Amino acid sequence: MNLKRTILITAAPLLVLIAGFGFGFLQFVSAVKNTEPLDSSVKYDAIIALTGGSDRISIALDLLKNGVADNLLISGVSQNLTLERIYNKTDIPQELKDCCITLGHDATTTIENALEAEDWLKKFEHKNILLVTSNYHMPRSLLIFRSKFPELNITPYPVTPLTVHSGQDTNTLPLLVSEYVKYLATGLRITFK
Numbered sequence: 335m336n337l338k339r340t341i342l343i344t345a346a347p348l349l350v351l352i353a354g355f356g357f358g359f360l361q362f363v364s365a366v367k368n369t370e371p372l373d374s375s376v377k378y379d380a381i382i383a384l385t386g387g388s389d390r391i392s393i394a395l396d397l398l399k400n401g402v403a404d405n406l407l408i409s410g411v412s413q414n415l416t417l418e419r420i421y422n423k424t425d426i427p428q429e430l431k432d433c434c435i436t437l438g439h440d441a442t443t444t445i446e447n448a449l450e451a452e453d454w455l456k457k458f459e460h461k462n463i464l465l466v467t468s469n470y471h472m473p474r475s476l477l478i479f480r481s482k483f484p485e486l487n488i489t490p491y492p493v494t495p496l497t498v499h500s501g502q503d504t505n506t507l508p509l510l511v512s513e514y515v516k517y518l519a520t521g522l523r524i525t526f527k
Contacts, residue, residue, distance in 0.1 A: 390466055397464065399426055405458065408437050409438040410442065410447055411439050449482075455483070469494045
C-alpha cells in the first residue's frame with residue numbers, strides 16, 4: 335500500500351468527524367440565535383430560572399410578576415444572595431415575596447440545577463414548566479431537564495445576552511463552542527447511561 339493511500343484511509347474518518355462536528359455546530363448556533371417569542375396566553379404552573387447569565391433572574395421575576403406562573407424557583411443562587419438583595423433591584427409585590435419565590439442555593443452545575451428542581455417540584459404538582467436560561471445554555475438545559483422530568487411539559491424561555499445575539503463580543507465563539515461540546519457530552523451521557 336502506498337503512503338498516500340494509507341494517509342487517505344487514516345485521515346478519512348477524522349475528516350468525517352470534523353465535518354460532522356462543524357455541521358452540528360452550525361445547527362446549534364442557528365438554534366441558539368433563532369428563538370421564538372413566548373405565547374403570552376399560556377399560563378404555566380411554575381418558572382425555573384437557572385442563574386449564571388445576565389438578565390436571567392430579572393426576566394424570571396418579571397414573568398412571575400406579570401402572572402405567567404404561580405411559583406418561581408431560582409436555582410443556583412450564591413450562598414450570600416438573599417431575597418432582600420434581589421428585591422432591592424426589582425419591583426416585586428410583597429405577596430409574591432411572601433409566597434411564591436424560592437431560592438435554591440445548592441446547585442453549581444446544570445445537572446445540579448435539575449436535582450435542585452426535583453426537590454422543589456416534589457412540594458407541588460406542577461406539570462407545565464417554563465425554563466428560563468440563556469439562549470446558548472438552553473439546548474443543554476432542555477436536554478438535562480427533559481431527560482430528568484419526562485412527565486413534565488417544559489417550555490424554553492431563552493434569554494439572549496446582547497453580546498451573543500449581536501456576535502460582536504470576541505468571547506462569543508469560544509463560549510458557543512464550549513457550550514456545544516458540553517451539549518454533545520451531555521447527549522452522550524444521557525444516551526448511554
